[in-house]
Amino acid sequence: MAEPVPQQKMSTKELMIVIVIALGSFMAGLDATIVNIALPAIAKSFEVSTVMVSWVLNAYLIILVSLLLAASRLGDMKGYRNIFIGGFALFTIGSALCGLSPTIGMLILARMVQAVGGAVISALGAVMVTSYLSTSLRGQALGIVAMFTMLGAALGPVVGGFLTSAFSWQYIFFVNLPVGIVAIILGMKILPQRDPVSPAAKLDIPGVLLVFVALSTLIVGLTSVQGSNAMPGLIALVISVIFWILFIVRERRAAQPLVNxxxxxxxxxxxxxxxxxxxxxxxxxxxxxxxxxxxxxxxxxxxxxxxxxxxxxxxxxxxxxxxxxxxxxxxxxxxxxxxxxxxxxxxxxxxxxxxxxxxxxxxxxxxxxxxxxxxxxxxxxxxxxxxxxxxxxxxxxxxxxxxxxxxxxxxxxxxxxxxxxxxxxxxxxxxxxxxxxxxxxxxxxxxxxxxxxxxxxxxxxxxxxxxxxxxxxxxxxxxxxx
CATH class of the missing domain: 1.20.1250.20 (MFS general substrate transporter like domains)
Incomplete structure (x- = not known):
């Protein structure tokens, strides 16, 4: 009996699934670069220092990176489709809150909400491609997702500069709203409902907290150690090393660790x-x-x-x-x-x-x-x-x-x-x-x-x-x- 020819072309349904997932990657890539160019305008609008406005970036990055492992575990527990769509909704709501923020403090808090959604859509993209498509299509599907991520990152400075100059910095966040709404509607219609791969699993809360402290002190330390007073940065890096060690010890002992x-x-x-x-x-x-x-x-x-x-x-x-x-x-x-x-x-x-x-x-x-x-x-x-x-x-x-x-x-x-x-x-x-x-x-x-x-x-x-x-x-x- 002849060997079956490996499938190398996506069906329309498979391509639509990849596009929905890729829209999340596009938003994540766009948001990673669109804010930077608007920081001077944000600082001027709220009359705050460069150090203060930098937390519009730092707060987002710390929350995003810290919650990636937790977001992927939630997908395993509750099902990728529902968690992914929920993350999209949270990211879209957070974007609206960012654009409507009346103070720098509210903007930073809204960015943290946005980052929680961003962690979900970032963490689940690759596993959804791997789970929903055959092995023979994995590489080209991930290539499409990567292309959308890069496209978002490439357009970020251009779109951000135009929106900030032509309108105001608020519009760099409002631009996420139509993309988010379209992606949520498409996701509800197109993404297949699957049983969770680990429905009985539990979220390792101590592990989440340890990785949050380890990553946040690492980011703060790396950004602070180059200043005129490097001591706070060095202290943060030492704390980061300690919490990384504690995280590894915890993950080795936990019954259901964040990372195997x-x-x-x-x-x-x-x-x-x-x-x-x-x-x-x-x-x-x-x-x-x-x-x-x-x-x-x-x-x-x-x-x-x-x-x-x-x-x-x-x-x-x-x-x-x-x-x-x-x-x-x-x-x-x-x-x-x-x-x-x-x-x-x-x-x-x-x-x-x-x-x-x-x-x-x-x-x-x-x-x-x-x-x-x-x-x-x-x-x-x-x-x-x-x-x-x-x-x-x-x-x-x-x-x-x-x-x-x-x-x-x-x-x-x-x-x-x-x-x-x-x-x-x-x-x-x-x-x-x-x-x-x-x-x-x-x-x-x-x-x-x-x-x-x-x-x-x-x-x-x-x-x-x-x-x-x-x-x-x-x-x-x-x-x-x-």
Missing amino acids: LSLFAHRGYSLQNVNVMLIQMAMAGVMVIMPFYLELVKKIPTDNAGTILLALPIGMILTAPLAGRISDVIGTKKPIITGFVICTIALLLLSTLSAHTSVGHIGIYLFLLGAGTGIAFSPLNSAVMGECEAKDRGSTSGLVKMMTNLGSSLGVAFVMLVATIAAGPKLAEYSAHTLEGAGLASAFDAAFLFCMGLEILGILLMLAVKDKMPSGSSDGEVAMGF
Whole structure:
């Protein structure tokens, strides 16, 4: 009897399911970048300091990252469909509250509400794709979801700048409302109702609290240690280490832990989770340091600098879905390594930038970095999800999102730290407006080389991962069942 031909094309129903899930990723990506450009306008509107307005970002990030594991466990307990739609509703309500906030305190609280919903829709995206679609479609489906995430992140600064300039900062939150309403209606009609994978499970509340303190002190510490008074940041980092240790001890002893730590005994699971963090660290580091290079060294106006930066997410958008589909056919290891190699080359080229480098070359290097990241990222997500059993997919989906967001935080913090060390006293001189921006070029080179080192480490880790060919068929747990 002939072997069945693996399914490689989505049905209309499957594509609609992926689009609903991808809308959540689009909103998460958009919200991750749309707020930054409006912070000066928000600070001026409420007449508050830069430090105070930065908590509009920090509060959201702390809640989001801390609740990702809890959100994925709730999906396992109550069913992915209902929790996902509920998270969408909470995110949409939080967005409305943000736009209507009369004070900075209310805005920060509304951002925390928004972050709870954001944690749910972020955590459950990958596990819903894995659960609702056959194994042979996993890579291309995750590639579509990744493309929507990157599209949202790419449009964030552009849309945010336009809405803030043309109307007011409130509209950067109101823009979420129509997308959220459409996604909720589509989700109620399209997402299949499935029995929870772990209906008798219980939420590990002590674990949630421990990871909240560990992550929040880590983020606060990393953002504070670079200031003139580094001691509070160092204290926060020490507290973070203590609570990470307590979290690991708790998870080892808990009857129903947030994360099945035994999964980390598998080399592929552990190393590829680390690589999720590494590739995100490099990308986030470049995205935070490039505006300084463009504006300080190249003397390019802010709006034009934002347009140049679009080359990176465009590279990701164009390659992620294709890479996902290819990984469904040839396996995940080769695309992942290829992506890391391309990123390494791109960062080596970026480390050669000077005050005389043409804008065209800068755009090509950024596009190349985005293309490499897109080639590696969706197969990497697919590989991690494929390393665990169905009962652990929810927590793994949340873990991947936590590693992604943690990578963003660490990337920003470490790249800025490397640039500060490389610049030495020059950075202080620049802040006093006594140094030409070209004098900081070596600091940017050091930052790009640091990011290149992260990519090289990613290649070495992937070489130690055993290659797995795609199964090409559903394993029964991911059948559609309409």
